[in-house]
Structure formats: structure tokens, C-alpha cells
Amino acid sequence: MADSHENMPMIKRAVDLFNRECAGLVLHAGDIISPITAKEFARLEMRMIAVFGNNDGDRPFLEKRFAPFADIHPGAWGFEAGGRRMLLMHAPDALEAIEASGAYDAIVYGHTHEAVVRRTGRTLVVNPGECGGWITGRSTVALLETGTMEAEIRTL
Numbered sequence: 001m002a003d004s005h006e007n008m009p010m011i012k013r014a015v016d017l018f019n020r021e022c023a024g025l026v027l028h029a030g031d032i033i034s035p036i037t038a039k040e041f042a043r044l045e046m047r048m049i050a051v052f053g054n055n056d057g058d059r060p061f062l063e064k065r066f067a068p069f070a071d072i073h074p075g076a077w078g079f080e081a082g083g084r085r086m087l088l089m090h091a092p093d094a095l096e097a098i099e100a101s102g103a104y105d106a107i108v109y110g111h112t113h114e115a116v117v118r119r120t121g122r123t124l125v126v127n128p129g130e131c132g133g134w135i136t137g138r139s140t141v142a143l144l145e146t147g148t149m150e151a152e153i154r155t156l
Contacts, residue, residue, distance in 0.1 A: 001141040002029035002090070002110025003053070004037065005132030010139040011040045013156040014131050019045045021143060025081055028070075029110030029128070030090030031055045038065035051077050053090040053110060078104070082146025092127075099123050105149060108142075115140050115153045126151045 004011050018026050023046055030053025032041075041048065048070035052059060063072050076089035084105040087098065091111040099107060099120045106124040113136055115129030126142050133139035139156040 001026065001128050001131045002108075003031045003113055003130040003132055003135075004028070004033070005031055005055070005130070005134050006033040006037055007132035007134065007139070008037065008040055010131050010133055010156050011037055013139070014141050015040055015043050017141065017154060017156065019043070023143070024146075025049065027086075027088050027108050029053070029088055029108055031110060031132075032062060032066075032072075033057065035061045035065040038062075041066065042069055044069055047071075049073070049077065049079065049088060051075060051088050051090050084146045084149070095125070099125055106144060106146075106151075108144070115142070117142065117151045117153060124149050124151060129153060131156065 001014055026048040028050035030051050050070055050072045052074055066072055078087050087104045087107045089109045092109045108126045113130040116127040118125050128142035129140035131141055140153050142151050142153050144151040
């Protein structure tokens with residue numbers, strides 16, 4: 001997910017969807033916005049990894065509130081999940097170069113508020129769109145299956 005922009009009803013729907021789908025891990029590609037959202041995100045039945053976005057305000061308090069159930073990183077974050085090498089980032093800075101490098105099985109980003117699922121060689125690129133729905137009027141998240149490396153955009 002990305003760009004939840006403090007839209008509490010849509011965050012609730014996203015958390016309900018991830019819990020219902022028994023997701024193994026939730027990724028948030030930035031612009032959580034406020035520490036008050038921790039109350040809703042804390043209902044996740046799985047761990048969350050997030051990166052800060054350009055609109056995230058009180059970063060130390062966000063980290064503190066989210067610490068029991070999430071790791072929030074200051075910038076692009078590379079990690080392994082489900083045996084796959086992943087990169088989580090907010091703005092798609094140097095996206096094409098990173099994609100072309102083939103260093104990652106999947107790149108998940110946000111910022112543009114536009115849902116994208118595409119493959120370049122072995123790299124799956126996913127922008128889940130905006131969970132908050134403030135810009136496009138469409139609240140979406142993505143589900144990524146690491147076994148098949150398929151991703152699906154879901155409307156909340």
C-alpha cells in the first residue's frame with residue numbers, strides 16, 4: 001500500500017483486507033502522514049515495513065507509535081521476503097535504472113498515486129496506487145504473491 005494520507009476509513013478497509021487475505025507482510029510505500037493512524041494499523045495481524053514519504057510529518061513520533069508492529073525506514077529499503085529480493089521506496093527516483101539493474105525481484109513504490117503493475121525482465125514493478133483516494137478518487141492497494149511474482153490491484 002502507499003499514500004494512505006491519514007484517510008482512516010480507507011486504512012481500516014486496507015487493514016481488514018490484509019487480515020482477511022492472511023497477508024504475510026504489509027508494505028507501506030510512504031505518506032502515512034500522522035501518528036494517529038497507528039491505532040488502525042495496529043490491528044494488522046502481520047508485520048509492516050514502511051518507508052517515509054515526502055508528506056510524513058512527525059517522523060520520530062510516527063516511529064515510536066508504529067514500533068510495536070512496524071519498521072519505518074527513512075528512505076528506500078532493500079530486504080528479502082518470501083525468498084525474493086525487494087525494494088520499497090516512496091518516490092520513483094531512478095526507478096528505471098534500478099529496474100534495469102535486475103538487482104531486485106520486485107520494486108514497490110508510491111508517490112504518484114497511480115496504480116501500476118508491470119514487469120521488466122525479471123523485475124516486477126508495483127505502485128499500489130493511493131490508499132487514501134484523495135487525489136484520484138480511487139482507493140487501492142496491491143496484493144503481491146511472492147511464489148508466482150504476480151500482483152493484483154484491489155479497490156477498497
